[in-house]
Amino acid sequence: MSKKVEIIILSGFLGSGKSTLLKELIEFEQKNGRRLGVLMNELGDVSIDSAAVPIDTPLKEMLNGCICCTLQGELSLQLSQMLEEYELDVILIEATGAAHPLEILEACTHPTLVSKVEIRCIVTVINAKQWVENRLSIKLRKLLIEQVKHADVVLVNKVDQVDENEIAAVLESVKNINTQATISIVTYAKMNLSILYDRVVQSSERSYEVEKAHVHHHLHLRTISFSVNQPIDRVAFLQWLEKIEGQLHRVKGFIYLTETPGLYLFNYAYGMPIFERYASEKKYEPVLVFIGEDLNRDEIEEELGKLQRLT
């Protein structure tokens, strides 16, 4: 029988650092000469995270929905297709921040797939500051806890934004939720990747009795995207983001700035904005994706229009 393709599932809330980890993993696997494919699921209708994937890497994307709601069947299908189209050693699955790891696992262990794949591990990335400040709604907090509970490896990321006492507090609460997981404390998802290869966790070992927490179904997370064809002023844009009505969890996309030519990859997670000059062979249109609760689409559209007219 041919060797099964390994699957590594990357889980974690919006903006915690999954794509950052994905980049690290891709490099690691390629250095080791392993053939890898990537499967991504994003909440919005445009792909931003795929910028993390080199152009020559087999990639399948599921946009505009979350694996745990409508896309579970789609994930199984995409996996099957990927297995048919490419000869691979490993497939990395990056789920949306709103996904429950068990539901991804379930899609990967579909009867048609079990003889072809084996789950290497589930890695959950958490944003240390967000975890310690604990300001999310109860439903979202519950989701974060579920993501930690079902992980084989928990990456406590972004520790550059917290102090030592806070790191200790995060560690203690993660250990209380999941006594089995390997925990790694990192910045920019720079972990000892060999941890992921220590053992294969058979799906039969996992406990399914847990409430399959259909938490996401009631999250009210809203995703809206807009083309932003004109350059915008960086300062005015950031000032406006601070004031957006509702709870803004995440903004990402590609934009032009008035101050300097060229396209920028923009990331805003938990109040932290990052602009990175985007220069790669993959082409992207300027677009912004907003993810949050109680967001007002019309207002955001109007304000974005005003920001573009300022130029």
Ligand SMILES: Nc1nc2c(ncn2[C@@H]2O[C@H](COP(=O)(O)OP(=O)(O)OP(=O)(O)O)[C@@H](O)[C@H]2O)c(=O)[nH]1
């Ligand atoms: N300060 C700091 N920023 C980080 C760290 N790790 C990642 N980031 C930044 O945080 C932002 C979000 O990281 P991503 O890797 O895109 O997060 P994600 O979990 O894939 O986000 P979604 O796809 O929206 O769920 C990016 O701008 C990263 O560069 C870290 O350890 N410290």
